[in-house]
Amino acid sequence: MRRRGVLTALAGASLAGVAPVLAGCTEDPGPRPRLAIATGENGGVYQPLGRALGTTLGSRWRAEAAATAGSVENLERLRTGRAQLAFTSVDVAAQDLEGLGSFGSKDQLRALGELYADHVHLVIATNRGAYGVDGLAGRPVSTGAAGSGTEVVATRLLAAAGITLRGFEQHKLGLRDSIAALRAGIIDAFFFSSGLPCTAIAGLVASGDLDVGLTDLSGYVPTLQSQYGEVYSTGWIPNSIYTLTSVSTVAIANVLAVPATMSETAAYQLTRLLFVAKPRLSAAHPEGRQLDPRSALGTYPVPLHPGAERFYREQKSP
Structure with a gap:
């Protein structure tokens, strides 16, 4: 589905904002599983945003934000399990989905949302x-x-x-x-x-x-x-x-990508906490201010993860 089609399908009703959803949520107790985040280079945008996001995700995961060369390496890490969350540009994600360029075989990554351009x-x-x-x-x-x-x-x-x-x-x-x-x-x-x-x-x-x-x-x-x-x-x-x-x-456009095999519950919680993290993201870099549940739906050509879809549907007005 083209980007415009995704936005029409999932955002037909106006979004009420994330506050009502977040207000009733509490964090689950117990051991925190590890979550590796593939970010980018020093001096770019992925790295400060990844570190800020990792701080918020620390409430549920042992989040570790790793510096990388960028999108291609990030998706290679996602493929091999060395990362569970990756920043990527959509042109590289399209290569990964089709098994083109250096990827060699098709992948089934999914997106939690669009971030900025x-x-x-x-x-x-x-x-x-x-x-x-x-x-x-x-x-x-x-x-x-x-x-x-x-x-x-x-x-x-x-x-x-x-x-x-x-x-x-x-x-x-x-x-x-x-x-x-x-x-x-x-x-x-x-x-x-x-x-x-x-x-x-x-x-x-x-x-x-x-x-x-x-x-x-x-x-x-x-x-x-x-x-x-x-x-x-x-x-x-x-x-x-x-x-x-x-x-x-x-x-x-850039998206936050996860493996298609990630559970719906985990993807939902990651998407929820992505929006909880917005003040930290905005403080880390001005592009963090671009995060919005309306525009975040436009992840073409990467399909939204079902857990992320559930989160965005919950943002619609009654």
Whole structure:
């Protein structure tokens, strides 16, 4: 079912908010089972949100938020049981569901809800020239860490611009290493897919020790959509985020994923506590404020877990 169809089916009635549901809930006593949360890189958004969520989940689980390379690694951890809860972008989740890319076989992951949208950043050192994606041909560029969602969308963007992996000098660097390499002149540009703001990129801009800019990527959205569907849309990074020139870019929704085999009860409680955690999520990063039971239903192409569906249905007005 398309995203709009999910929203229509489950949110036809107005939502009354989570407070009535939460007021009557108490935590069960007894030993707390372990719950591993796969988050993301230092300087991104997944990690602070994952840590904040883990604090709230500590009322029922021994929650452990692990730093990772990002979406691809997170879903690999979910497949192998090394994680029970994973942050992921929906383009990578679509690969996992279909067994494409590095996944090799189809998976049956489920979502607890949509969180917020990533915006793809192409950060360039402006003293080495102003250029778009097509201008990366022959240049040293970081496409993100191996196992990251950034690497997936960066490779697709380059292909949309007619640049193959042999058509430039590829560096597979995480966010912090990409920034260090840009400063050192080892690379001319790097990709990073993140919510707004990305604190590490904001720090790079604020330091003033290197003139950087963002590249407009919106022209590639139609090509990406024609090849990969509605997992990509057009986003906007305004001047107010980094005090850089505003640009349009590629936007990708993020969801909180769990194995399809998770019990309905556990998925229900995780979804409930996700909304209990909203004040902590909002304090950890501004994107935490985006969590809303109305928009959280739009997890396309990842089906909602039945336990999460039950939670959202309970939010409807009588």
